[in-house]
Amino acid sequence: MLEFFNPTASSYSGDVDSLVWLVTILVGIGFFAAEAMLFWLIFRFRRRDGVAARYVTGKEKHLKAWINVPHAIVLVFDVIIVAAAIRVWVIIKQTLPPADRTIHIMSQQWAWTFADPGPDGVLDTADDIRTTDELHMEVGKTYHFTLESRDVVHSFFVPAFRLKQDAMPGRVYTGWVKPTRVGSYDIACTQICGIGHGVMGAKLVVEDHAEHVAWMQEHSSQTAVATSDAATAAGAPTDSATTAPATVPATTK
Template structure:
């Protein structure tokens, strides 16, 4: 990996756009610094105490000049805001057909798992020119997943899911940092992204002992924890069905609607009484403290899988 440098290499599809905005802001700031401070220095010297400079009454003001230095910066600020907003929303919009990676931050390491089941600690292997989308959470305090070479940084928050994606354009190894102070060993919470050629990545992915995919592990957790006893299509208990659920509206007992996204599934597992589905009683026990963050993410991956299947009849 490269040693620390002022400007890390541009190794993703978003790095050029981020750098362009950064340098534009820097140059504009330098321009206004010169425009403001040079006259200040000049007049400070010219009108210093004891100088023979003319101190008679100044000329009357100019409406054109005063309007210009007010309106000009307004439009400049709006232009920079629009530029930054377009770049931000483009980076926030997750592309389709991305490789899924689950990330759990903890003091003081990164735990990562690929959709195929491969696990890593403080390392992330990805293929070049392929979009990688990460679903992240923390099991203790707030962290922040930062890859300077990709110009991506996202807070990793306990109790909720945040997302981040990138598309690497150069093979190599790139630093991972935690960019949010998280305790006494915060500076040691580092890692690396290894960007490989697609063929080499496939060989790496298949190396080692065979593993369950995240969905397969989630299915096992679903049955081992007794979830299937109530939520299976042929269950004797009156519980909401999960087929066809994901990303669809869910009516609640209070008359409102909520979309069944990742956060909804997580809350339903850990806080089942928070959002009760209309037509059902609040009889489900909470699994808070009984499932690890990895098991919760695996279970949600399985719920998303069956949630995309055609709904079955009750």
């Protein structure tokens, strides 16, 4: 059903959804049990002629079960939720499966700049493809990403991947994702980062192998030409993706 509201497009998006369902079901059981008990007690101890109200402290031994049993149930639910959450946390944030490709993501007020390694599969080479506010990925490939911020705290959020990672200036984050469904998805910034925060969105295009190769060939040649032009004009070697995304020569927006 979560799929209905938000498509799932990564290898671990189903794990995140399962966790949301688990929390919803366990909290739902607790909610309905507590409400049912509340209404039953209201009915059971309603005012009746000839029955005097009693003051109950809860300290009586036979009444302590009303405190201890719900506590024990909530504790068991908590343990289940925490164990399931740790499992998903480890999958997404604490493991790094071998990468097919590595991309670089730079956030800044108020745009995303992406560097794809291009046909040679190696970042910081002449055929890198730099794009602004548009990221292309190949379905079924495992990607590592390095994420940075040039100015303030941003947060890289891809709802369809169920992936969110803050970007703090001065730190380089490494994460991974494996797109599993072809399509066009949203990328958003989810840390309020200034007046342009609301428009700091980008487009994610997950495409099959043939489409991705075509995209790479088209854009890596543009990048290579633009980069060599810029280098010739400046009389200097080109900067790397990680240190100078401001010199982004090609935009596919």
